[in-house]
Amino acid sequence: MATNPRDTLRLRSGEAVDAEGIMTDRDFQFLIASLLVRIAKSDGTISTAETSRMLAITESHFHLSSAEALELLTHALTEAPDPEEIEAQLRALRNLLDPAEKEEVAMLMLELIDADGRREAAELDVLHYAAEVLEIPPEVMHSAFERFFER
Secondary structure, three states: OOOOOOOOOOOOOOOEEEOOEEEOHHHHHHHHHHHHHHHHHOOOOOOHHHHHHHHHHHHHHHOOOHHHHHHHHHHHHHOOOOHHHHHHHHHHHHOOOOHHHHHHHHHHHHHHHOOOOOOOHHHHHHHHHHHHHOOOOHHHHHHHHHHHHHO
């Protein structure tokens, strides 16, 4: 799997440091992929449209090949961290992301939620939960929603 630097989601320091050690690009990609998988699974099934969108998101935002994106998502699906671990990792990340980066994370989640044309309550619950844990300010979420619906 590539460890190229992120483009749209580049941490200011290049690496996120938490109490457990260092969150590398690969760790960051896995965390975001795990969050996307959690959203997709929240309504009970992962649709073909959601799978395609997750692949497109991970390919484009992390500059991965199709094979690398598939490997990342497969790993996130089969080795999915438990909710407490995801929350701990999101908490470690929240102070390292600036408002623009937090907005980009919200956009990624919105892109996936819209993948199958349905906006399920369970998917939106995960979005709101992640926004709360990441401490995404309301005005940043509002900006993400505006950007998303203007596309």
